[in-house]
Amino acid sequence: MKWLIAYTPLQFVIRILQGALIxxxxxxxxISGGVLCVIFGIYKIIMEFLADPFRKFKTHVPRLIPIGxxxxxxxxxxxxxxxxxxxxxxxxxxxxxxxxxxxxLPSLFREAGEQGRDRNSWVSMAVAMMLIFAxxxxxxxxxxxxxxxxxxxxxxxxxxxxxxxxxxxxFSTLLMPLGLYEPFVAGIxxxxxxxxxxxxxxxxxxxxxxxxxxxxxxxxxxxxxxHAIIGVVIAATVMIIPFGSFAASLTSCLVNVFCIAxxxxxxxxxxxxxxxxxxxxx
Numbered sequence: 001m002k003w004l005i006a007y008t009p010l011q012f013v014i015r016i017l018q019g020a021l022i023x024x025x026x027x028x029x030x031i032s033g034g035v036l037c038v039i040f041g042i043y044k045i046i047m048e049f050l051a052d053p054f055r056k057f058k059t060h061v062p063r064l065i066p067i068g069x070x071x072x073x074x075x076x077x078x079x080x081x082x083x084x085x086x087x088x089x090x091x092x093x094x095x096x097x098x099x100x101x102x103x104x105l106p107s108l109f110r111e112a113g114e115q116g117r118d119r120n121s122w123v124s125m126a127v128a129m130m131l132i133f134a135x136x137x138x139x140x141x142x143x144x145x146x147x148x149x150x151x152x153x154x155x156x157x158x159x160x161x162x163x164x165x166x167x168x169x170x171f172s173t174l175l176m177p178l179g180l181y182e183p184f185v186a187g188i189x190x191x192x193x194x195x196x197x198x199x200x201x202x203x204x205x206x207x208x209x210x211x212x213x214x215x216x217x218x219x220x221x222x223x224x225x226x227h228a229i230i231g232v233v234i235a236a237t238v239m240i241i242p243f244g245s246f247a248a249s250l251t252s253c254l255v256n257v258f259c260i261a262x263x264x265x266x267x268x269x270x271x272x273x274x275x276x277x278x279x280x281x282x
Contacts, residue, residue: 139178
């Protein structure tokens with residue numbers, strides 16, 4: 001029980017709650033687990049551990065245990081709810097997610113410019129946006145149907161891990177337009193090991209292979225890397241807009257507009273809370 005020494009009982013509980021919010025952010029569209037790690041002041045600790053886990057094990061793991069406990073609680077707790085909503089109310093649910101993503105864009109732009117912007121920043125955003133548009137539009141034009149399997153669930157794990165090690169990247173960004181988000185989340189909620197195992201392998205492999213690289217990239221080319229993430233987010237979000245549902249009837253159009261607005265408001269309120277939290281820490 002030596003790991004309890006790292007925190008007082010109150011601090012331990014607070015860290016569990018923060019971990020639960022990070023878990024929610026990791027699976028909830030539009031919210032980035034990595035951004036919440038930054039906000040709660042634990043991103044550096046996590047990246048130092050992931051970049052050199054053997055040397056940092058004794059010093060960092062005791063501090064990360066309550067975060068991990070909370071993360072599992074938040075992650076699994078929201079998965080079943082999301083699976084239910086996407087199954088019963090697909091278009092309104094997607095519109096809420098679109099609103100959440102849209103509402104988070106101002107904070108992403110703010111964070112992307114913390115170390116200044118230059119021409120390369122805007123170029124990286126435009127290039128990333130065009131690449132994602134080309135990929136997703138190409139899949140639609142060619143009528144490519146993605147059937148979830150072991151390899152695709154490895155990719156889901158890759159996106160999940162990337163959402164933690166790359167602040168601002170929501171793991172749902174690429175999975176939703178590819179049709180992988182719903183089955184992956186449903187599998188997590190049902191504790192389906194046929195999905196959890198490849199997803200876990202993909203996430204672990206991503207951390208091992210890319211954690212140090214991503215950390216170095218953000219340290220040396222922060223603005224360029226962050227703006228590229230914004231480009232990915234914008235393109236992928238546009239591609240999941242259910243245009244057919246808007247045109248189906250006036251009622252469905254109004255419901256979708258309301259859901260988008262609700263998502264935007266929720267995201268802006270969360271951003272406001274995050275800014276106040278940061279000021280209080282200072």
